[in-house]
Amino acid sequence: MRETMNSVLNTDSYDRRRFSQLLEMSDKLKEIEKLGNKYFPSFQPLMGDLWAGLFKMKPELLEGVPAELEMNHQLMEKVMADDGYSDFREFTRLDDFAAALGTTKYSETVLCWVKEQADQNQEMADALQQLMNGEQGASQQAAEALSAALSQNGKTLSRMLSQAAQEAMEAKENVQSLLGGMQAGSGDSELKKVPLKDQLLLAEKLSRDKKLREIAAWAGRMKVIANRKQRSKHKDSTSRNGIRQGKDIEQLLPMELGSYASPISKMDFLRRYAEGQTLQYDTKGHEQLGKGPIVLCLDQSGSMKNQDTISKGFALALMSIARKQRRDFAWIPFSSHASDPIIYERGKMGVQDMIQLATVFLNGGTSFTSPLEKAADVIKRSRFNQADIIFVTDGESRVNGEFLNTWNELREKKGFSVLSLLLGTESIQGVRGFSNRIVKASSFKDESVYQAFEV
Structure with a gap:
């Protein structure tokens, strides 16, 4: 050396x-x-x-x-x-x-x-x-x-x-x-x-790599929005359920704040606070722990080419939510066929993974069945229920009734939900059969897209 x-x-x-x-x-x-x-x-x-x-x-x-x-x-x-x-x-x-x-x-x-x-x-x-x-x-x-x-x-x-x-x-x-x-x-x-x-x-x-720099810029903006959505969701889903000991300043009881304000009891308060023994409200979110993976089925047909960099910023923002919630994140790019799911355990991504995500673009036509089959495989393998599937497309495709029957049986068994984001297309016919919720947007810049960050 x-x-x-x-x-x-x-x-x-x-x-x-x-x-x-x-x-x-x-x-x-x-x-x-x-x-x-x-x-x-x-x-x-x-x-x-x-x-x-x-x-x-x-x-x-x-x-x-x-x-x-x-x-x-x-x-x-x-x-x-x-x-x-x-x-x-x-x-x-x-x-x-x-x-x-x-x-x-x-x-x-x-x-x-x-x-x-x-x-x-x-x-x-x-x-x-x-x-x-x-x-x-x-x-x-x-x-x-x-x-x-x-x-x-x-x-x-x-x-x-x-x-x-x-x-x-x-x-x-x-x-x-x-x-x-x-x-x-x-x-x-x-x-x-x-x-x-x-x-x-x-x-x-x-x-x-100019494209990678653009993805980084979009990822930064999207993560700010995702954080705002998650904080709002957490606030709305949190209620007070009694009293416990701790040192979360935002949840301290009024009497403890009074102890801090008093010169006589201030030192005792600081000691108990440092040891996590101050009294605070016991807050508990309505959401359950142990939720299944976040699965992103992302359309990469030819018509999505001009939204490729922003779509990957969107994917990275979703992945950051998975990392925060300690949930697996599965990325399934698709066009006329779907790639095998790339699974990032607990939303963690390495540098080579990052470079791979940035450089992949499939091009071609649009088929919905293939990515849904891949998503179903991910959900079946997960030990947790309550997966969230985000299905993003700007195209149209048919899903046959036999597959939809199987899909709905799996949804009832595993308790997952599907949010479909339709970009620049009016018809909901292609996604209606497999979606819990459908959101229309002109592009990824449309604020309605950010509902996906509430998973």
């Missing part, structure tokens, strides 16, 4: 070892390192310093560095003095993933700027070439050329660094949108459950 040995910052063995590990994890960092090493020999140590400058609690520039590190010292001094650097560090400090994203963007940016200077200035290009050739005195000449370039074009680098920081923050937000849950502020905790190497893989995939 490689180890960055030269630094112009107050780094230690842990910093060097950790950056070496990140290099091994990230194909993008290795790609930038390989390219940068063709321009000046201290580029890899510079990458390590860019990482340490973003990650460490108190990074500091060293004085009196060796001549071969003078270019690095100038570049790090420029980066750390930049107006947006301190704000960006609020995002990256002590955060492995954010700091890695920032290092990728900063390293790429600094290298791009150095290449531009060499292309525009022959003296800079000659100095860098002599440095790569190992000629005597080349380090000093390269440092002088860099100093002149920074003096003349440093503002350009500042603008580029600002853009790089923005892209890094957006990259993390996109990853959180794809992998995170519904609740605000839960993104970081959800990310920590995913190996850092997989987080970096997804971030790199996002940087290259």
Whole structure:
């Protein structure tokens, strides 16, 4: 394993070892390192310093560095003095993933700027070439050329660094949108459950794949709506059923709030609250535990092509509900035939699963029987009743009476329900026989679609 040995910052063995590990994890960092090493020999140590400058609690520039590190010292001094650097560090400090994203963007940016200077200035290009050739005195000449370039074009680098920081923050937000849950502020905790190497893989995939970025944006918006729907549903389905001990602030009895307000009893209240012994209303939802899977039958016929990215954002929002409710989530894309169900246990999805979901589109015609048969298989295998099937289509198809008889027998036995979302089609004839409820909508942007998030 490689180890960055030269630094112009107050780094230690842990910093060097950790950056070496990140290099091994990230194909993008290795790609930038390989390219940068063709321009000046201290580029890899510079990458390590860019990482340490973003990650460490108190990074500091060293004085009196060796001549071969003078270019690095100038570049790090420029980066750390930049107006947006301190704000960006609020995002990256002590955060492995954010700091890695920032290092990728900063390293790429600094290298791009150095290449531009060499292309525009022959003296800079000659100095860098002599440095790569190992000629005597080349380090000093390269440092002088860099100093002149920074003096003349440093503002350009500042603008580029600002853009790089923005892209890094957006990259993390996109990853959180794809992998995170519904609740605000839960993104970081959800990310920590995913190996850092997989987080970096997804971030790199996002940087290259516009469609995946669009799916992430829709997933983020849809999850906000899903969370709102779930909170409203929970509030409506909750009633007070006596008194119990606990420390849920929203359910504390008025007398306990009075204890907190009184200087005489406040300390006793705080002790009992910390130990979960304060009195509160015992709230209980009407919904039962142990519900069956959430099954999404998603039309991927040719006519759904223009709604593909938003439909997958919708799927990820439903999956986040499954994760919150600890229910299995089954995804069944269909057109003229249905794919085998992809089952995400308790709504949990890995990075490769995410990439697969984003890239699958079946195209073709429309058949309802095939996805319903697949959904029935999922329900039969589930040890829980009360599954929720969301059937989404913009087309029409016939389901024969023999199948519907079997379907309705299974529904009576397993207690599942079917919500059919009809997008841009008026006729309900095709879905009426197997649906509990039918909702018409012009597209996924129609608010009526969000009724699906009440499962």
